[in-house]
Amino acid sequence: MVTEHHDAGDAALGESVVFDNVTKSYGGREVLHSFSLSVLPGEMVSLLGPSGCGKSTALRCLAGFEQISGGRVSVGGREVSRTPPRSRGIGMVFQQYSLFPNMTVADNVAFGLRVKRVGRQERRAKAADMLSLVGLGEFADRYPSQLSGGQQQRVAVARALILNPGVLLLDEPLSALDAKIRVQLRDEIRSLQLKLGITTIFVTHDQEEALAVSDRIAVMHDGNIEQIGTPKELYLTPKTPFVSDFVGQSNKVDTTVGRDGAVTVCECPLPLSSKEAPNSLVTVFIRPENVVLSPDDAGDAVVVRTSFLGSIQRTTVHVDAMELVAQHDIDDRFDIGQHVDVAIKPYPVMSRRIELRWAEDAGKDGDADAE
Structure with missing residues (x-):
């Protein structure tokens, strides 16, 4: 899908995008809640989140396929909240290729x-130039049915770019492709985006895709942005339990906060990235690469699973009535049933408080019985 750009001469610079307290409701149910996001000209920002979090709805509101219920949407400093899609200067690539057969x-x-x-x-001349740009110059006279899925999606990208839009929207464009082609095409899209300098918003539920191609990522949950930052910031310093759990892999361990405001897991003290009251029950999120295993015949931990993943290996151990996953070099081999010692690197960990509602309910039931 392509829409006309107001000033094609400046399109290569990309245009800014601003969502200002945007709300969107369907049948009385609000799916975007005061959604605010600013994207710089030439920046590639991913909207990352689980199905139903509102990321595709936000994209469709920007494209003009959905009318917002409140707030403002601006492109290049122009408010486009009530502007028809064809006049917004936006190109869009969908999950389905939507080519004319x-x-x-x-x-x-x-x-x-x-x-x-x-x-x-x-x-014909402009189409030839655009097909050459996406590496399909020799396929101009073929029909979509004669192309692979990856080639068809390249055609969809070329079609979105031919009108020189100031903003490119990608709505899960790689999800229908095989894994290897998906990685290849995502890298090609990123290279093309950098070459053209076009502002790009990429919707995906695949965190690896978002981490690999984005300048910044906005992690969405239930119609809100939980956190926005660079891929490195989101992975290393998540600000909420949801981001900790959703971005990357984490061991989730229930424990108690000590008097010093830290927790202890496998006899290793770990600082918390947020303040919790002493004696609070919390779940902490520990990255597998921060779990270190050492062979020890007298160790309390026992290896229960190990998985070879090419450049890395993941090993699961049973220790202290729980399971922990460690990620390590493939040269460090552990056998099922082997005893090991577990250490955890003392990096700050995100915590989520455990609400003991069942205890309150039990107390109420006890009072009722007493009566």
Whole structure:
């Protein structure tokens, strides 16, 4: 899908995008809650979150396919909240390729120019340039059915870019592809985005994709942004339990906060990244790469699983009535049933307080029985 850009000469610089307290409701149910986000010109920002969190809804509100219920949406400093989609200067690539099966690849790419009544010769020349840009120059006269899934998605990207939009929206464009092609195409999209300098918003539920290609990531949950930051910031310094749990892998360990405000796991003191009252029951999130295993015949931990993952290995141990996953170099081998010692690197960990509502309910039931 392509829409006309107001000033094609400046489109290569990309345009800013601003959501200002945007709300969106369906049938009385609000799915975006005071959603605010600013994207810089030329920046690639991913909206990352589970299904139903509102990320695709936010994208469709920006594109103009959904009318917002409140707030403002701006592109390049222009409020576009009530502007028709075709006038917003936005290109969009969907999860499904949505190519016209009866048109050649070149005609699919040039369709937006045809709608604008650009001459046939100019359309063909621009389509050829765009297909060359996405590495499909020799496929101009083929039909979509003659292409692989990855090639069809490249055609969809070329079609979105041919009108030189100031903003490119990608709505889970890789989810229908095989794993290897998905990685290849995501890297190609990132390289193309950097080359063109186009502002890009990428919607995905795949954290690896978001971490690999984004300047910044906005992690969404229940219609809100939980945290926005660089991939490194989100992974190393999550600000909420949800981000800790959703981005990357974590061991979730229930424990008690000590008098010093820290916790102890496997006899290793760990500082908390947020303040919790002493004696509070909490769940802490520990990254597998921060769990260190050492062979020890007298160790309390026992290896129960081990998985070879190419460049790394993950080993699960049973210790202190729980299981911990450690991520380590493939040269460090551990056998099932082997006793090991467990140490945890003393990095700050995110915590989530355990609410003991059942205890309160039990107390109420006891009072009722007493009566």
